Amino acid sequence: MKTVVHTADSRGYANHGWLKSRHTFSFAGYYDPERVHFGALRVLNDDEVAAGQGFGTHPHDNMEIVSIPLFGDLEHKDSTGRHKVIKQGDVQIMSAGTGIQHSEYNHNADQDVHFLQIWVFPKERGIEPRYEQKSYSAEDRMNKWQTVVSPEGGEALWINQDAYFSLANLDAGETLTYKTNKAGNGVYLFVLNGEVTAAGEKLDTRDAVGVSETDSFEVKAGSYAEVLAIEVPMAFD
Template identity: 55%
Template sequence: MQKIIHRADSRGSADHGWLKSHHTFSFAQYYNEDRIHFGALRVFNDDIVAGGMGFGAHPHDNMEIISVVLKGALEHKDNLGTHGIINANDVQIMSAGTGVVHSEFNASKTEAAEFLQIWLFPRERNLPPRYDQKTFDPVLQHNQLQTLISPNESDGALTINQDAWFSIGNFDAGKELVYTPRVAYNGAYIFVLEGSIEIEGETLQRRDAIGISSYSAASIKATEAAKFLIIDIPLTQFTH
């Protein structure tokens, strides 16, 4: 097994007043030649948006863009005709494909919103753009993994144009699981949202992350009550 650890305090950061963001990988004004991407995972931003503020209309193409709302709500609009609210426990996916223009604003005028902004390189380029969102019941995350995103429509999750799976779990202290890759060539990127976990001899605290590759199984134990996200993802054929 190969491992790369990204500690919470090693991330890039930006404070624009209305937006406070931590960047795991190079993004905007933050550049780190050792942190360009992890396989198909290109952007992993941990964002807090002030009430009434947000990202004005801007374009994307040929990127799979995922928003995981942790607190509050976001208002989304795009040139595909989509207009809706993404609440806590909601996940949004936008396959930018040949091109899409969208905006995201905090749906509250007074309360901050917190969300993860995650970008993946697509499996196929220049497909028609597509948008979807779904609410996930957190009860189904208790001491087990719930699949949020999958390339397979039959999984009951949001579908993605990539051989990638997103899973989330909320585990009681002392609970363990063994995670195996969805396909043999994939790696996994594990991000601790809350609490702490131990994985293959490494202890990770809140907002720490680990990327693992060349493995057949990984043991994960919640050393205290812990919520974490696993991105099962291809590692090869991606350049920056």
């Protein structure tokens, strides 16, 4: 088993006034040659957007982009004609494919929105752009894994990569085993809240551990904890 730990305070940080963003991997003005990606996981941004503010229309191509609101409501428009609001409990995926334009704004004028924006390199390039979102109940991930993104789709959002996103909320003292879905995949475990020990590493809120070269590892909660497991291929074209 191989692990790499990224503590919350080791992330890149940008404060644009209306936007406060913490970058797990190199992004925009933050560059660390040791932290460009974890396998096919390219970006994990922890963003806070001020009331009524947001990202104007901008392009993407050949990237799988997952947005997970943690607090507040995020308004999304894109060139496929979609105009949606994603809320806490929702997960959204956008396959940029051959090219897409989109904007993201705080839907509310009286509170910040806090969300994760995650980019994964695609398995197949040049696909038709697509968009999907679903709501997930926190009750369905109490002390168990709830898969919200997978290449199989179904109850999960479909992703153009052999990648899986799973959420879990653990009571203090509970232990879960994570088993990889695909041989050769690694798992980037990000702690949303609380204290856990994962793959033998002690982690606090917003700490993370990348785990590879194993098909399973344990996650034990030292307090009530909420975690996100991002399973991705470690080798990809």
